[in-house]
Amino acid sequence: MRDLVQYSIVELAALYRARETTVREVVQAYLDTISAREPRIRAFLQVFSDTALDEAAKLDGKGYDGRALFGVPIAIKDNLCTRGIPTTCASKILEGYRPPYNATVIERLKAAGAVIIGKTNLDEFAMGSSCENSAFQVTRNPWNEAYAPGGSSGGSAAAVAAGMALAALGSDTGGSIRQPASLCGVVGLKGTYGRVSRYGLVAFASSLDQIGPFARDVRDCAAVMEAIAGHDERDATTIPEPSPDLRSDLEKGFDGLRVAVPADFEKWEMDEAVHGITVQTIEDLVKNGTADTGVCLPGMEVSIASYYILANAEASSNLARYDGVKYGLRSSSDSLIDMYERTRGDGFGEEVKRRILLGTYVLSSGYYDAYYAKAQQVKALICAQFGEVFKNYDLILLPTSPTPAFKLGERLDDPIAMYLSDIFTTPANIAGLPAVSVPAGVSPAGLPVGMQLIAGWRQEAKLLRGAYGLERMYRFRERFVRDSHEQRGRRAGG
Ligand code: GLN
Numbered sequence: 001m002r003d004l005v006q007y008s009i010v011e012l013a014a015l016y017r018a019r020e021t022t023v024r025e026v027v028q029a030y031l032d033t034i035s036a037r038e039p040r041i042r043a044f045l046q047v048f049s050d051t052a053l054d055e056a057a058k059l060d061g062k063g064y065d066g067r068a069l070f071g072v073p074i075a076i077k078d079n080l081c082t083r084g085i086p087t088t089c090a091s092k093i094l095e096g097y098r099p100p101y102n103a104t105v106i107e108r109l110k111a112a113g114a115v116i117i118g119k120t121n122l123d124e125f126a127m128g129s130s131c132e133n134s135a136f137q138v139t140r141n142p143w144n145e146a147y148a149p150g151g152s153s154g155g156s157a158a159a160v161a162a163g164m165a166l167a168a169l170g171s172d173t174g175g176s177i178r179q180p181a182s183l184c185g186v187v188g189l190k191g192t193y194g195r196v197s198r199y200g201l202v203a204f205a206s207s208l209d210q211i212g213p214f215a216r217d218v219r220d221c222a223a224v225m226e227a228i229a230g231h232d233e234r235d236a237t238t239i240p241e242p243s244p245d246l247r248s249d250l251e252k253g254f255d256g257l258r259v260a261v262p263a264d265f266e267k268w269e270m271d272e273a274v275h276g277i278t279v280q281t282i283e284d285l286v287k288n289g290t291a292d293t294g295v296c297l298p299g300m301e302v303s304i305a306s307y308y309i310l311a312n313a314e315a316s317s318n319l320a321r322y323d324g325v326k327y328g329l330r331s332s333s334d335s336l337i338d339m340y341e342r343t344r345g346d347g348f349g350e351e352v353k354r355r356i357l358l359g360t361y362v363l364s365s366g367y368y369d370a371y372y373a374k375a376q377q378v379k380a381l382i383c384a385q386f387g388e389v390f391k392n393y394d395l396i397l398l399p400t401s402p403t404p405a406f407k408l409g410e411r412l413d414d415p416i417a418m419y420l421s422d423i424f425t426t427p428a429n430i431a432g433l434p435a436v437s438v439p440a441g442v443s444p445a446g447l448p449v450g451m452q453l454i455a456g457w458r459q460e461a462k463l464l465r466g467a468y469g470l471e472r473m474y475r476f477r478e479r480f481v482r483d484s485h486e487q488r489g490r491r492a493g494g
Helices: 009-017 023-041 049-062 104-111 154-161 178-184 218-228 272-287 300-321 336-347 350-363 369-392 415-422 426-430 460-474 476-480 485-493
Strands: 044-047 073-077 115-120 167-172 187-190 210-215 259-262 291-295 395-399 435-442 448-455
Touching: 009 218, 023 044, 023 049, 023 073, 023 115, 044 154, 049 115, 073 154, 104 115, 104 218, 115 154, 154 167, 154 178, 154 210, 167 187, 167 218, 178 187, 178 435, 178 448, 187 218, 187 460, 210 218, 218 435, 218 460, 259 272, 272 291, 272 395, 272 435, 272 448, 272 460, 300 350, 300 369, 300 415, 300 426, 350 369, 369 426, 395 460, 435 460, 435 476, 448 460, 460 476
Parallel strands: 073 115, 073 167, 259 291, 259 395
Antiparallel strands: 044 115, 167 210, 187 210, 187 435, 395 448, 435 448
């Protein structure tokens, strides 16, 4: 019996076209995996068994029509609005909230033929790096259940890694797609700021937030990105051009591309396994003339500090709308002011409160110039430095996360340690650049390690060519994922 959850998007399309399987069978296979694994992994806040099967039956009724994501089961981070369906942001404050509209990305996935299989867990309002800030449940890393899946899109990453969805959407404000992708051994992509419409994404830090895909390999990731990207008149910050072609040139890999490696990457603290894989990658790329070490990227150290000022400042403003009047939870009280205070006191978790306080502080008169204005200046410098590097190079190589997955609970009492998870991911958000994490290897403890590429503004096609080049170098799925496509192919081929 074929294991239907093993097929990639391209392979599935071939099966559908040849009528060798049905969307119902595929969706059922994913639901079966969810029944088997979800009780321990807890990646989903909701699973849409019935509606997904209904949708599958409809697609089967019409037959394969060549749409890019026809019959592809996809999981959605629960900070993306789904019409009539609870959208919680893993927060008590949105209790009972059902958006009256779909996010643009949901509409686009549906238009491409995808089947939405469930909504995934996250750190409350996407604030965190481990999924432990969810008000509802802790998601476990499918590679080892004692470990965190990363965050904030940890549910989406875990769902894809555990074979509970073929692809997923997450959001990335400071690394929340790439870091959990790295920790769960899947591909995670954040496009250029403005590449994907944020309409219907519950805002955390609007100048940094971007929606993007998780998938098992680079080609699948590109297919989902093509489906969701492109100008949207409902989000004025979207780039006014159609979704780019990200797949035609993938096979070219690194051909003709120049990769910059920051000169001082050695000085940043990182786990030995991450260090080892990074050094090996650099050596391999230098050997074939692709990479150049010694490129100056001096903004790295300050990016994390400025990120936590800018992100929290915007969050404190964006989250002001949860006042018990318009959405979700309302705590009872005799007076209006008291009602606001109780609702926000009861509804927000500790980390969200910490960020609102920090954000309000850095924006307050007397501190604004020292913190917020300074962080904006640093942002301008970081953008300029990236601009210099991309005059001579196509891509920048960095680890995604300084460590593989950490144990659940390990960083809960130490927000600074948790924030430092984002040291390598925040620069791309600050500069609005596209970046991807590709699974590269496995630590001695058996946990995945991802490598990151960053590209220039609007250069997703080059970015994914590089990612594809890395994927071919690492052969991660073949080497480390049981029942990978190749192994299954060999078995089937006899
Ligand atoms: N971990 C980072 C934070 O807590 C990034 C979050 C994100 O990208 N949504 O802010």
